[in-house]
Amino acid sequence: MPKSTFYNLSDDKKQKIFDAAVNEFSTRRFSEASINQIVKNAGIPKGSFYQYFAGKEDIYLYMTEEISKDIHEIIEVFNPDASFFETIIQRAKDTLKVGQIRPEYCKIGALTVIDNSDFILQLLRASMEKHIKMIERDKQRGLIKPGINSEVVIKMIHIFVFNEYLYSGFDETRYLEKMESAVQIIKEGIAVHQN
Amino acid sequence: MPKSTFYNLSDDKKQKIFDAAVNEFSTRRFSEASINQIVKNAGIPKGSFYQYFAGKEDIYLYMTEEISKDIHEIIEVFNPDASFFETIIQRAKDTLKVGQIRPEYCKIGALTVIDNSDFILQLLRASMEKHIKMIERDKQRGLIKPGINSEVVIKMIHIFVFNEYLYSGFDETRYLEKMESAVQIIKEGIAVHQN
DNA sequence: TTATAATATGACCACATGGTCATATGAGGA
């Protein structure tokens, strides 16, 4: 959590610091991102940074919170009753939409998912838990085979949701095609087939 | 390619340098690995390192070549006629076997697959190409649905083969279960079903 | 023995990193 001195700053200054963080974390993964660079790009002295934030983790968490506020205004409201498959496809479409308006946000996600610092791994685990619960729910609903290993499914899909957009060179059609292809394969593999 | 001065070194010294490289690259991913650390662990002066190798890429390639020689003595001979699915499961079993004898080798693989330096991405692309060809071949054999996107399949499986062993905490049964579960799902999703 | 060429060596360089801290600045109240 940023310190109170940070929140007392002018909106303009806060924005500049946020922008600098986004710029850095969308270029280098968390463990490689540099406070010095953020400070330089934000145009604030090093000492001030530590007056505002406890360290890299602190500004990262602040940034992601701001981003998620921002994203919730871009994407459609989440439908909690949607099936796992629908949710994932929706996620892909959301990623596209976000990518059009704030491509840096997508880059941050892509870099996050391939970091392996303890800090980031912990964050990812939390995100995985949510999806796993969704799969478990769909098993009870009779949509997914009960014998399926949820963790395995999530890991297979995880990389795609967050990382594939980058690899597809921000080509929307290609990305969506791949996402749908992936979901199709997994769906075929794990769904309960009604004949 | 290491310089001739390196190859003229005593086997003992070469081994020490190789070991130091393995130690470093199994601890930190390529872009984070440190020549200084390698030099320290190998017990050679910095200047000598640059007399032997052009840089980090150079020693990395040398190391991987030595490793692949080593691995080929551990694992069973590759059956080129095996189906894609069989090959992947075999790969998982190979990983286990290698992990028993040389766990560092597995760690190197796991760290490699999540690096994003240009150098490593290029190496990974080559490995992917091989697998894609295998899938294409199995399509022609009538084993895999022709409409399937091979790249998507490979990416889903890639993370597992190289990375999952680490995440499973070197627990063999867990790892193999997960691998088989993943392959099963994908198989269900992409195989041509004979009724 | 002496001259020459190959190799070994670590001090050194420029440049990064995260983090600290004494000092400077400015705002508010007495």
Add this chain to the structure above:
DNA sequence: TCCTCATATGACCATGTGGTCATATTATAA
């Protein structure tokens, strides 16, 4: 006006990085 206290600031520190290079050592040949 003067004092106090929150904030701003950048020089500075220890530590790391990749890479170089003048010098020392050793092996080889004459």
